Amino acid sequence: xxxxxVKRVGQGLVTMWLVTLAVFGLLRLTGDPLSFLLPPDATKExxxxxxxxxxxxKPLWQQYVVFNKNILAGRFGESLRWNSRDxxxxxxxxLPATLQLTCTxxxxxxxxxxxxxxxxxTHPDTLFDRIGKALAILGQSMPVFWVGILLILLFTVxxxxxxxxxxxxxxxxxxxxxxxxxxxxLFVAAxxxxxxxxxxDALDADYIKMVQAKGMPRRIVIxxxxxxxxxxxxFTLFAVNFAQLIxxxxxxETVFAWPGVGRLLVDSIFVRDYTVVQAVVFFSAAFIVAxxxxxxxxxxxxxxxxxxxx
Amino acid sequence: MARSGxxxxxxxxxxxxxxxxxxxxxRVRSVLRGVPLxxxxxxxxxxxxxxxxxxxxxxxxIQNNPVATLAPxxxxxLMGTDHLGRDxxxxxxxxxxISLTVGFLAVFVSGAAxxxxxxxxxxxxxxVDTVLMRITDAFLSLPYLMVAVTVVSLLxxxxxxxxxxxxxxRWMTYARTIRGEALRLMEMDFVRLAHVAGSSRLRLIRRHxxxxxxxxxxxxxxxxxxxxxxxxxxxxxxxxxxxxxxxSWGTMLSESQTYVFxxxxxxxxxGVAITLxxxxxxxxxxxxxxxxxxxxxxx
Numbered sequence: 001x002x003x004x005x006v007k008r009v010g011q012g013l014v015t016m017w018l019v020t021l022a023v024f025g026l027l028r029l030t031g032d033p034l035s036f037l038l039p040p041d042a043t044k045e046x047x048x049x050x051x052x053x054x055x056x057x058k059p060l061w062q063q064y065v066v067f068n069k070n071i072l073a074g075r076f077g078e079s080l081r082w083n084s085r086d087x088x089x090x091x092x093x094x095l096p097a098t099l100q101l102t103c104t105x106x107x108x109x110x111x112x113x114x115x116x117x118x119x120x121x122t123h124p125d126t127l128f129d130r131i132g133k134a135l136a137i138l139g140q141s142m143p144v145f146w147v148g149i150l151l152i153l154l155f156t157v158x159x160x161x162x163x164x165x166x167x168x169x170x171x172x173x174x175x176x177x178x179x180x181x182x183x184x185x186l187f188v189a190a191x192x193x194x195x196x197x198x199x200x201d202a203l204d205a206d207y208i209k210m211v212q213a214k215g216m217p218r219r220i221v222i223x224x225x226x227x228x229x230x231x232x233x234x235f236t237l238f239a240v241n242f243a244q245l246i247x248x249x250x251x252x253e254t255v256f257a258w259p260g261v262g263r264l265l266v267d268s269i270f271v272r273d274y275t276v277v278q279a280v281v282f283f284s285a286a287f288i289v290a291x292x293x294x295x296x297x298x299x300x301x302x303x304x305x306x307x308x309x310x
Numbered sequence: 311m312a313r314s315g316x317x318x319x320x321x322x323x324x325x326x327x328x329x330x331x332x333x334x335x336x337r338v339r340s341v342l343r344g345v346p347l348x349x350x351x352x353x354x355x356x357x358x359x360x361x362x363x364x365x366x367x368x369x370x371x372i373q374n375n376p377v378a379t380l381a382p383x384x385x386x387x388l389m390g391t392d393h394l395g396r397d398x399x400x401x402x403x404x405x406x407x408i409s410l411t412v413g414f415l416a417v418f419v420s421g422a423a424x425x426x427x428x429x430x431x432x433x434x435x436x437x438v439d440t441v442l443m444r445i446t447d448a449f450l451s452l453p454y455l456m457v458a459v460t461v462v463s464l465l466x467x468x469x470x471x472x473x474x475x476x477x478x479x480r481w482m483t484y485a486r487t488i489r490g491e492a493l494r495l496m497e498m499d500f501v502r503l504a505h506v507a508g509s510s511r512l513r514l515i516r517r518h519x520x521x522x523x524x525x526x527x528x529x530x531x532x533x534x535x536x537x538x539x540x541x542x543x544x545x546x547x548x549x550x551x552x553x554x555x556x557x558s559w560g561t562m563l564s565e566s567q568t569y570v571f572x573x574x575x576x577x578x579x580x581g582v583a584i585t586l587x588x589x590x591x592x593x594x595x596x597x598x599x600x601x602x603x604x605x606x607x608x609x
Contacts, residue, residue, distance in 0.1 A: 011447065018448040022457075026464055141589035143540050145547050146563060146581035149570060153578075157571050247455035251544055255567070265456055266548055269463045277460055284453035292451055 004300050012289045019285045023278055024067050028060070071282070077275035079268075087279040091261065098260035102249055104176055105183035110234070112184070113191025114227070120192070121199035121230075122222055132192060139189030144248050148182040148255035165257035179256040183248050187241060194237055199230040235295065242291050246284055346597045349590035356587055360406040369397035371404040371557045380573045390575035392565065398575060401557035402583050408558045409587060412473050412542040413535040419477025420538075421531045424484020429519060431485070432492035433511055439489075446485045454479055455544060462550045472551050476541050484530060491523050525602040532595035536588045543584055559584050 042050075058066075070076070076087035120132040155178060156164040163175050202208060203226050211225050212218075250262030257263070261280055268276040359366060368388075369375075375395030383390040389398035427446070431439045458475050465471045495501055501518050509517070545551030546560025554561060559580040566576035 011444070014444055015448040015451055018445065019452065026461060137589060137592065138585070141536070141592055142585045143543050143547075143560075143563075143581070143588075145544065145560075146577070146584065149563060149567060149577045150581065152570055153574055157574075243451065243454055246453045247544075250455050250459070251547065254548060262456075266459065266550075269459060269550065281453060281456050281460055284456055285451060288451045288453060 001301065005297055008293050008296055012293050015289050016282075016286060019282060020068065020071055023281065024064060027274070027278075028063075076279040076282070079273055079276050087275040090264065090276055091279045091283060094259060094261045094264045097258060098249055098253070098262065100176065101179055101183060101252065101258055101260055102245055104180035105248075105252075106187070106238075106245070108180055108184035109187035109191055113188045114195050114234070116188070117192040117195025118199055118222065118227055118230070121196045121203065124200065132196070136189040136193050139185060142185075144182060144186055144251045145255050147185050148178070148252060151178050151182055152255075175256075179252050179258050182255065183245070183252045186244070186248050190237060190241065191234060194233050195227075195230055198233050199226055202226040202230040205229075235298070238295065243288050246288065344597060344600065346590075346593040349593040349597075352586055352590040353594060356406050356590070357410060359403050360410045363403050363407055367397075367400035367403045369400045371396060371400040372555045380569065380576075382573070383575050389579045390573065392562070392573070392576055393569055396557075398562070398579050401562060402559070402579055404557045405559040405562065405580065405583065406587070408469070408552055408556060409539045409542060409584070412469070412476065412552070413539040413591075415473045416476035416480065416538040416542070417531045417534045419474065420480035420534065421484055421527060423478065424481035425488055425523070425527060427481065427485040428488035429492055429515055431489045432496060433515060433519070442485070443489070446482050449479070450482045452479070455541070458541065458545060459548060459550050462545060467550055467553045469552055469556070472542060472545060476538050476545075480534065480538065480541075483534070484527070487530060488523050488526060491526050492519050495519055495522055529595060529599045529602060532591060532598055536591040536595070539584065539588055539591070 074088055076091075079085050079087050079090050116132055116135075120129045123129055152164040155162045162178050164178065203222075208221060208226055211221050216225075246262075249260065250265060252258065253260045253262040254266055261284070265277060265280045268274070268280070373396065375391070377395065378387070378391050379393055379395040381387050381391040381395070387397050387399065389402065391397055392401070427442050431442045458479055461475050462471055465475070495518065501514060504514060504518055542551055542558065543560035543563070546558040547564045549561075549564060551560055552558040562580040563577055566573070566580070569576050
């Protein structure tokens with residue numbers, strides 16, 4: 001087990017190294033990294049200061065060493081836009097809003113997806129099941145931002161029930177509903193499909209027939225015994241979906257003016273604040289890598305076959 | 311599956327006297343069983359619309375018309391007009407061009423890159439395989455849209471850059487799946503015998519591996535077109551995709567946000583177009599998978 005964890009973390013580090021290499025390479029490939037790292041009205045002194053800080057007058061390999069040293073020390077550079085605040089600092093200040101949004105969306109999609117999937121599986125080929133299937137197909141075909149705009153159209157414009165833009169600090173929990181549903185909707189379909197199919201398998205298994213034969217009420221058979229075993233694939237799906245969740249957050253935060261990391265990224269790109277962009281991309285990648293490692297390790301712990309094979 | 315007709319026994323029992331007619335009908339039905347007619351029809355319409363856009367579109371999709379801004383749907387403007395007075399129907403028709411061009415070309419890029427990496431990985435094996443698969447893993451854990459947005463902004467938004475970026479960030483599925491398939495083929499007797507008989511690696515790849523992965527490739531790439539269409543729309547929605555005034559559906563939705571209180575038709579119609587296109591591609595892909603690749607039916 002220990003060896004497996006070490007190996008997996010090693011792979012994660014290699015991944016992160018490739019990410020930094022890509023960031024480093026891309027900024028230099030565009031020709032003049034200074035034009036991306038400095039505001040257009042930078043003075044000559046600013047330029048020289050920057051050249052010294054990043055070692056831009058040195059050969060490429062030395063620049064790369066400086067770049068890696070800075071990253072290892074957590075120095076991503078100063079943000080151009082936020083009064084020269086540290087880029088890492090700016091990123092961290094936006095993180096809570098994104099966590100609120102993504103966690104709520106995930107909880108929403110899990111509850112709705114699992115319940116719909118389980119009911120579909122216990123009533124196969126009924127009207128409910130068919131509607132569920134159609135919803136799943138529709139859910140996977142609608143772009144996140146369109147779902148968001150439609151929800152705004154319905155609940156803000158026509159019904160006037162919920163606010164459409166802001167963030168939790170300004171609007172309270174009420175402002176969280178539409179963004180979370182928008183982002184969660186993306187995964188409702190996925191969760192529903194996987195719960196339905198694994199639930200159908202579970203209901204067919206011998207131990208379920210056994211429990212049923214013992215005279216256990218159907219409600220308990222379904223919601224306790226079958227669902228428990230059918231919910232394992234959801235965790236695999238979670239790891240796969242995590243990168244998609246972050247992409248979805250970028251779009252959702254833009255639609256609802258949600259003050260999170262995704263919106264920070266898009267805003268920073270438009271004002272060419274590339275130090276912040278670097279920090280956001282780097283930490284989002286690190287987050288995905290970390291989640292993947294955690295899920296893999298948890299899996300290996302649950303299923304010894306993976307440890308041996310992997 | 312989704313479109314299962316009545317089963318054989320009921321059909322036979324219900325057959326009345328005119329057996330000849332019924333059996334013809336039955337034969338047609340059995341051929342069509344499971345074929346996503348609606349999806350194929352919509353795809354045909356979308357492709358035709360994209361190709362013949364200049365002939366079909368009632369108005370110029372880019373020309374402003376200050377007299378008719380934010381006009382609701384009417385017989386004159388079937389889907390209404392936007393804030394600059396441009397006809398939304400015409401823009402939706404021209405938008406199909408961008409979506410389909412980006413969709414197909416991006417998938418061509420990612421399919422070609424992924425297949426190349428997969429085949430090299432599976433045939434050469436050893437450390438080359440290890441390195442290539444590590445790189446594939448690394449790409450898989452990238453925050454995909456974030457990287458796409460950043461790279462497009464660095465390279466400058468243009469149709470070609472959008473295609474390249476979407477294509478080069480999407481090859482991992484192909485690399486993974488096709489490598490597995492190719493490894494399995496390499497172990498099979500006919501490939502081993504060809505190898506023993508003196509076929510070069512290149513010949514093995516060309517004559518034995520590639521023809522046998524075409525089906526998988528076709529299924530994967532069909533489903534991937536849908537993802538590429540959504541990604542293009544997302545990039546354009548964020549303002550970092552196809553540059554204005556080109557009528558991308560994503561750009562149209564982005565512009566509609568400002569007018570959501572005044573003009574419901576601005577967000578609704580382009581969104582319906584994306585959803586129908588993506589749904590048709592997905593359903594066609596599912597159907598192809600069932601037809602071409604029976605072993606993966608439950609995936």
